Amino acid sequence: MSDALVRLEHVGKSFLQKGRPVSVIEDVTLDIHPGEIVSLVGESGCGKTTTGRMIAGLTPPSTGRVSYSGADITRLRGAERRAYRLGVQLVHQDPYASLNPSQRVRDILAAPLKRHRLVRHRDELEVRLRELLQSVDLTPADEVLTKFPHQLSGGQRQRLSIARALSVRPSFLVADEAVSMVDVSIRISILNTLRRLRDEHGLAILFITHDLALARHVAGNGRVGVMYLGRIVEIADADELIRHPQHPYTRALLAASPPDPLSNAPRSAPVQLRQDDIPSLLARPAGCPFHPRCPQFVAGVCDTAVPALVTTSPRHATACTVFTGFHPGMTPDAAATTDAPSGSH
Numbered sequence: 187m188s189d190a191l192v193r194l195e196h197v198g199k200s201f202l203q204k205g206r207p208v209s210v211i212e213d214v215t216l217d218i219h220p221g222e223i224v225s226l227v228g229e230s231g232c233g234k235t236t237t238g239r240m241i242a243g244l245t246p247p248s249t250g251r252v253s254y255s256g257a258d259i260t261r262l263r264g265a266e267r268r269a270y271r272l273g274v275q276l277v278h279q280d281p282y283a284s285l286n287p288s289q290r291v292r293d294i295l296a297a298p299l300k301r302h303r304l305v306r307h308r309d310e311l312e313v314r315l316r317e318l319l320q321s322v323d324l325t326p327a328d329e330v331l332t333k334f335p336h337q338l339s340g341g342q343r344q345r346l347s348i349a350r351a352l353s354v355r356p357s358f359l360v361a362d363e364a365v366s367m368v369d370v371s372i373r374i375s376i377l378n379t380l381r382r383l384r385d386e387h388g389l390a391i392l393f394i395t396h397d398l399a400l401a402r403h404v405a406g407n408g409r410v411g412v413m414y415l416g417r418i419v420e421i422a423d424a425d426e427l428i429r430h431p432q433h434p435y436t437r438a439l440l441a442a443s444p445p446d447p448l449s450n451a452p453r454s455a456p457v458q459l460r461q462d463d464i465p466s467l468l469a470r471p472a473g474c475p476f477h478p479r480c481p482q483f484v485a486g487v488c489d490t491a492v493p494a495l496v497t498t499s500p501r502h503a504t505a506c507t508v509f510t511g512f513h514p515g516m517t518p519d520a521a522a523t524t525d526a527p528s529g530s531h
């Protein structure tokens with residue numbers, strides 16, 4: 187088995203909604219390797235944030251197991267627990283909400299460095315503060331250090347959030363819609379910064395977004411996982427997923443995406459869904475969660491058993507009985523745990 191940095195094994199999560207438990211994550215299995223970028227894409231409410239929060243230890247799974255460097259995160263104690271707490275950092279969608287408005291940049295960045303005793307003396311602190319700002323292209327550092335969050339642009343605040351997450355030298359970043367609040371050109375530049383951080387520091391990243399083109403751009407030579415109603419329905423290398431989508435939901439997402447200026451992949455044909463509305467989690471469909479909307483729906487097949495995530499080709503897995511039915515000899519439940527691509531380190 188490969189050495190995953192973060193591993194989710196058959197993870198499920200239920201929340202109490204209207205007085206009863208509602209299953210929002212079902213049977214998610216996923217490995218993320220050191221230095222790998224995985225983008226998780228899907229419509230609002232499909233469970234992306236909850237997945238990220240479970241990895242960061244902020245939401246406990248109801249079933250299954252989340253592990254970090256091979257150890258179940260609920261069993262970590264002492265030095266191992268500290269290594270995990272610092273090793274996995276979350277960057278929020280809205281940096282305004284997560285940055286203390288009454289603190290200057292200097293104090294925002296110095297707090298974790300001091301709290302976790304990551305600098306020994308004042309000179310080291312000064313060097314590290316500047317290093318952090320430079321690593322996210324927030325310059326001139328001396329000027330930025332004196333500012334309050336409201337004196338920064340949206341893009342600069344986002345960079346500050348990333349710098350704060352990096353202050354504790356994590357090995358894994360959960361970036362939850364980290365660029366959705368800023369303009370397109372700033373988005374691209376922040377995304378390039380994330381990619382550079384991966385290249386320079388071997389940082390692994392789970393990038394959460396509802397935008398498939400963005401998911402692909404950030405993943406680069408990493409993977410994209412597509413989520414629907416709390417399940418990963420398809421996962422593959424980013425280019426492969428865009429060029430050869432297998433799950434009808436991925437095809438529908440692609441067809442609904444605006445043209446991607448960064449890609450020369452051919453435009454996909456329009457997909458006519460059987461219905462547009464996403465089913466409520468309170469009334470989860472039997473069988474494949476996508477079947478009420480799926481143009482390839484086969485009665486008696488798709489509305490009976492939940493399709494397993496099946497390896498359809500090397501580094502590509504799909505949970506669609508109709509698709510996999512035409513591709514015999516596939517391995518259930520394996521592809522989400524494939525080895526990291528050789529180019530991802």
Ligand SMILES: Nc1ncnc2c1ncn2[C@@H]1O[C@H](COP(=O)(O)OP(=O)(O)OP(=O)(O)O)[C@@H](O)[C@H]1O
Pocket residue numbers: 201202203210228229230231232233234235236237396467
């Ligand atoms: N603490 C909670 N209590 C009850 N329900 C919750 C809680 N957190 C999330 N949910 C529900 O879980 C489902 C998945 O939410 P989640 O935020 O993970 O989805 P998402 O794909 O990240 O959505 P978005 O793109 O809108 O952020 C939603 O129906 C949401 O209402």
